Amino acid sequence: MEIKKNPKSNLENYSKLFMQLGLVLALFVTYIAIENKTYDKEYGDLGSADMASNIEEETIEFQQQPEPPKPKTPPPPAPEKIEVVEDEKEVEETVIESTETDESEAVEVDEVEEVEEEEEVVEDVPFAIIEEVPVFPGCKGTKAQKKACLNKKMQKHVQRYFDAELANELGLAPGRKRIYLQFKIDKDGSITQINARAPHPRLKKEAMRIAKKLPKMKPGRQRGKAVRVGYTLPITFNVE
Template sequence: MEIKKSPKSNLENFSKIFMQIGLVLALFVTYKSIEYKTFDKTYGDLGVVNMSAEMEEEIPITVKPERIEPKSPPPPAPEKIEIVKDEEEIVETVIETTETDETVAVVVAEIVEVEEVEEVIEDVSFMIIEDVPVFPGCSGNKDELKDCFSKMVQKHFSRKFDAELPNELGLSSGRKRVFIGFKIDKNGNIVNVQARGPHPKIEDEVIKVMKQLPKMKPGKQRGKPVGVKYSIPFTLLVE
């Protein structure tokens, strides 16, 4: 048995019409939504506020009041005003000129030459003297002259001193120290001989021996002859 549809109940015949109506409706809704206008809500007139304006502080202008000095009372008026006549004569002071005239003699002060005082250099130690005293027969530089001087003084003492004197005085055996000091003056002479030893007679013998030293070439300080102090110890061997 064959089933037959009615041509009016077939919906496929209206599908194109429905699609066209749908498109028209969609375009109409889109157009209305685009053309629809909205407005902002207003809350009344609140005035205009400018937030960018800087706040200005009004500074009151102060005026420093002027200090009013207390007025001192005027001096009391004299009881009686005396009028004094100007009878004194004014004496003019004449200022004399300092310029010389050809007719005036000029007095020239006499120039007196002052003698230069020679610098006095005191005695200098043998250790720091610039130019050491020279013992006869010594030569060389400063250090060599110092060594030669000391050796010659020791040699002179050993040769001239009486070696038997300590034994004759009954001194105990052993080594005895004798300290000797003297000065070579500006002329090279031996002066101010001093000695300190174990016995007064030994001191006298030492002084006598050292006074027999030969005349030296004097030492110099700053190029001028000066006195030079010299000291040396000796050891005596008592048997």
């Protein structure tokens, strides 16, 4: 039967051996360091080196450029000749005449022609856009009120004077008929340029007749001036 050795016991033996070797090595190194001495090194005469003799000189040549020619200075201008006038010679003086008029001198004025200013011609203005509407007798108020009053007075005038039986006498076809009565309210307020469109000549004549019965009105005005105002009055009636 073999007896096995413990590996730990082997390691302990090796460690002791290594420790002894380390001490011996440390003592040997210390001894060598003490015995070692340092000496100053002596250098021999190296001699003087002739650096200049070994370096080749490089010559740099400079080319001198010729100076540019100087510009020629122009000769100074000749001095102006000044003519000296002797006192004995007479010098003509320039006389400057004054343009101012003498107040004492009489100025003759020809006859002044009077220029007649042409009056601005204002064309007829439609009733719908007139600035100041014509005024029917008895109408008052604002522009809108006067306008409405004139239309109402016109309708009453037609109802009062128009002969409605005339349409039945003419034998017109039954139905709704219409007459367009046109005229101008002139600058003085009178009724002029009366015209009418009707389905029968007698109806046209009747419409123009009642237009002539309209009273004189206050004329309409545009830009502060009296103008003619165009007015259209439709007359509607039924024929049975």
